[in-house]
Amino acid sequence: MLQITCPWCGARAESEFSCGGEADIVRPLESETLSDEAWGDYVFMRKNTKGVHKEQWFHASGCRRWFNAERDTVTYQFIRTYPIGAGASGDSHGAD
Amino acid sequence: MSDQLIQEAPLVGIKSKLAAAFVKGPKDFGLVERAFMTHVTLRGDPDSPAFRGAVEEVLQLALPSGQTITASASGCSAVWMGPDEWLIQSVEETGPELERALRQALAGEHHAVVDVSSGYTVFELSGRRVREVLAKGCPLDLHPKVFPVGCSTQSHFFKAGITVLHIAEELYQLVVRRSFAEYACLMLLDAADEFIR
Structure with a gap:
């Protein structure tokens, strides 16, 4: 089974996690002045990256915490996982 | 009429099934329900000395x-559930008292304390086949090197x-949601079938 490294619990089986889609999507400020197209972009449009993709993951059957992951969508390899907000320079955990 | 209510263990519906499964006694694998244990969910800032101090007091x-699990001399134990969440467990039915005492001690601190005893039950699994089941x-990974006693x-x-x-060594406890208790128990019996026949 694929193993995912939770920033708090360490390497665990994939079946304990659920994926929450693309990470780092920022809700637009002043949404009342936003055009329909821009609002639609925010709500519906997602990247469909081939290669390294930033995603949100949830340790559903574990510590029940959300975190971010960089995952290669071609090889399924998790490059690193890190707490949300830790960003590029935060604690990184190597993939297996 | 409320004084006539009788507490029912979550596994009451499959009591006979459970008894029938262990007619030969728990030899290689045993399963006992420890119903009505106290469970209190505690949340707060683990880096706050005031929070930790009040709870530890x-x-x-x-x-x-x-x-890991830490235990007190009085039979209370704290189980790590997440970076800012713990499950306080006790064999005595002291949920409301514990909740009140923690709330009083933590007044003014950022925290959450909830008595969740009625939402959970505990299975005690034992025997030399317990890890296999x-x-x-x-x-x-349940190998004792990775998941030792006290984890x-x-x-x-x-x-x-x-x-x-x-x-x-050969004794595990599972804390299971009440609504999943029957399912989890039946799946455990099914998994243990080859060892308890």
Whole structure:
């Protein structure tokens, strides 16, 4: 089974996690002045990256915490996982 | 009429099935329900000395900061559930008192304390086959080198969310949601079938 490294619990089986889609999507400020197209972009449009993709993951059957992951969508390899907000320079955990 | 209510253990519906499964006694694998234990969920800032101090004063134990269990002399234990969450467990039915005492001690601190005793039940699993039975539905590495006595963590047993507590060499406790208790127990019996026949 694929193993995912939770920033708090360490390497665990994939079946304990659920994926929450693309990470780092920022809700637009002043949404009342936003055009329909821009609002639609925010709500519906997602990247469909081939290669390294930033995603949100949830340790559903574990510590029940959300975190971010960089995952290669071609090889399924998790490059690193890190707490949300830790960003590029935060604690990184190597993939297996 | 409320004084006539009788507490029912979550496994009451499959009591006879459970008894029938262990007619030969728990030899290689045993399963006993420890119903009505006290469970209190505690949340707060683990880095706040005031929070830790207040909790440790009430419970007389040190809150674990990793996937372990700590116990007090009075039979209370704290189980790590997440970076800012713990499960306080006690064999005595003292949920409301514990909740009140913690709330009083933590007044003014950022915290959450909830008595969740009625939402959970505990299975005590024992025997030399206990790891094999658990491993059939739980993806954790249960080898004693990785998951030694005193460790605890959350995972799943087939479709049921569980908290696994390693109590002694061949003794584990599963904290299971009440609504999943019957399912989890039947799946455990099914997994243990080859060892209890």
